[in-house]
Amino acid sequence: MTAGDWPQVEAIYREGIDTGHATFEAAPPDWADFDAGKLPVGRLVAVDDGAILGWTALTPISARPVYRGVVEHSVYVGELARGHSVGRLLVSALIEAAEDAGIWTIQSSIFPENLASLALHTRLGFREIGRRERIALMTYGPLAGRWRDTLLIERRSASDPLS
Template identity: 70%
Template sequence: MTAPFVRPLGEDDWPAVEAIYREGIDSGHATFESSPPTWEGFDAGKHPDLRIVAVDDSGVLGWAAASPVSGRPVYSGVVEHSVYVAATARGRGVGGLLLAGLIDIAERHGIWTIQSSIFPENIASLQLHQRHGFREVGRRERIALMGYGPEAGVWRDTILVERRSALWPRDGNVRSESSG
């Protein structure tokens, strides 16, 4: 069996991506969404260059994708992302492979901030993000009412995490090499 690797996520991957997304939804600790979107909805909402799958000989093991947080030009380098790993592939480094791949592609496309909201109960995701340079920005208490599953009717907290690119200066002033 070949080692897992990442490649761009395309429409042909949608059945596997949708099934993995549904597994995450069914866990009750991955998203507020109660069902996956259609391919057209997914495709329209994601940055076209920031969506990947991890695959091996058995097929798609997981996926990662990012969406712009705003259409305003000042936020052009800020995205919100998701990482989902199939239940059968968890604990094999697939999440790390996906997150590292997404970070690499995002930086090559001028993204300076990658963020996500994670349920505090999703310890594995919080630890994964910390290992990849994300920091906890804050806790959003009772940010939304869960509409499905065992947590239906419960106001849920999320942890906001972000990763700032090392390629962008912390003071926000992008300088060319000639601007001393």
């Protein structure tokens, strides 16, 4: 993913936001803020005939060195590409890139209503490790004003230093 990809990436991000089941964020950041907050590894796009179909990115969970191998990931698939294995291809490639970079834990928070994302992650070796009840207040869309739960999921690498 590059700055040149940002217009298409941002549009897919906005589509995810519009579902009300992808993020608590009400709008995508600008490229500079997105770029500053993401790791260089794991910035992937799925492309078909020049059109970006989906994307992934990794964010460190902490600046503390002890957490250097633990990240949070994002995966977004464009509306027209959903249900065509784009998410599976992206997350599989993300896992491979993360492991090659020495990352041993990938985590994410997913709304319980996002059944497709939960199923995808389960198929790729993620497990639910907890439910965060009423963790944050939704500020936009049809669920604005509602406190939302999220499910915390993680995937541990086969090269997990604790294995």
